[in-house]
Amino acid sequence: MAPPEDKPEVAEEFMAEKRSISTIVIIIAMQAEALPLVNKFQLKEDLDSVFPKGVPWVRYYGTYKDLNINIIWPGKDTVLGVDSVGTVSASLVTYASVQALQPDLIINAGTAGGFKAKGASVGDIFLASDVAFHDRRIPIPVFDLYGVGLRQALSTPNLLKTLNLKVGKLSTGDSLETSPKDEASIIANHATIKDMEGAAVAYVADLLKVPAIFVKAITDIVDGDKPTADEFLQNLAAVTAALDQAVTKVVNFINGKCLSDL
Amino acid sequence: MAPPEDKPEVAEEFMAEKRSISTIVIIIAMQAEALPLVNKFQLKEDLDSVFPKGVPWVRYYGTYKDLNINIIWPGKDTVLGVDSVGTVSASLVTYASVQALQPDLIINAGTAGGFKAKGASVGDIFLASDVAFHDRRIPIPVFDLYGVGLRQALSTPNLLKTLNLKVGKLSTGDSLETSPKDEASIIANHATIKDMEGAAVAYVADLLKVPAIFVKAITDIVDGDKPTADEFLQNLAAVTAALDQAVTKVVNFINGKCLSDL
Known part of the structure; x- marks a missing residue:
């Protein structure tokens, strides 16, 4: 039997599942991935930022159909000027x-590497079933x-079926390339796709009890012949367009639904 | 010539350097490292937490001499029950x-691995001169x-000279062990010591413009014969005692001084 003090929380969770999704946060690590969606949803940049002074994090916001949409991009590194990719930035902006914004749902969208041995091809759009890290090896029980x-x-399940997306496990690490030890961990994670943020977003979402989904578009084949960085840069523009189409479809599907309808 | 709008900020920074340090935040990843210091400074656990509901992060606070001391421990993983080590947790609790708490200074204290080839021995206390990551390989310019x-x-410089601490570069990664690629990056970082949080704490401290120092005690020799996990667990208790003595000396030295006196 559940202790009595759990009851209000359970009731709250039940109500949230039955209420239409109202506010969503879309975490996107790279500007090139974010801007087409900002334009598509006609979002505005939040110049009087909800974030602390000095951080490069950017929030684009607006209303689209019945949804309050926030696209959060961790911005350019304040010294080096490149997108603030990776798990540390992703966890901070998610938190x-x-x-x-107290969102009802987090969507982490972005490009990813795929494993052809697991059925991934360049341009595929995946929804992650689960996420894990492959570069945090701590050999203590x-x-x-x-x-x-x-x-x-x-x-x-309904989102997957309606949009006909691929499903796979996502493995996250802070390197664009992989080492043999990373590869062994990716195999142990049964991953079909590999990114640099997903498991960190999932960690924070779980910590703060916000449901999260992961929409990832394949820019490069990790177990292929081409160097990851070359293939990634070559395919980034085309695959980003496919990612943005997919995220738009996901947002359209979410509109007017409650969490348990997804 | 600096643009006129920069002047208030410069003045503010100058004033901060000339004002006695008042509030310090000590980030410590493991409970075994934190509790002896909590007792030493007679700190209390903040039960009406400054952190959001549901997170495992723990703040111990109190007044010691002229300082408001906060020891922040990211707590036990809510599901697995182990200390929330690594860069994601460290960056979140630092943020x-x-x-x-708007501290004047962050101290990241903890145990670390050391390289005997660079002069480190088990039980040594290091102050890091600089910090970097060794497991975030992104081969794009x-x-x-x-x-x-x-x-x-x-x-x-004054703290170093007075307390006679060792100085070395610190390299951070999310694995307790290392891979050959990690080792190459650690060598490229010219690191004498290796931990799992420092560079993440430094990233957030830099983002939010709070000065940070890193006090690290050597539990295991990375370039030695013993497996890291075994050596770490074997030496943890004794080295933690040395770490706590060193942090106490650092705090005593800081008391009554301004940043520019350190």
């Missing part, structure tokens, strides 16, 4: 966004599991 | 602590530098 950090994405 | 994320610690 700050949830604190400021239980800490090893903490390092892997396996978490489930929100289950969205 | 949330700075937002809530400028992104490569972003991945390494090299940052200087606050320069503290």
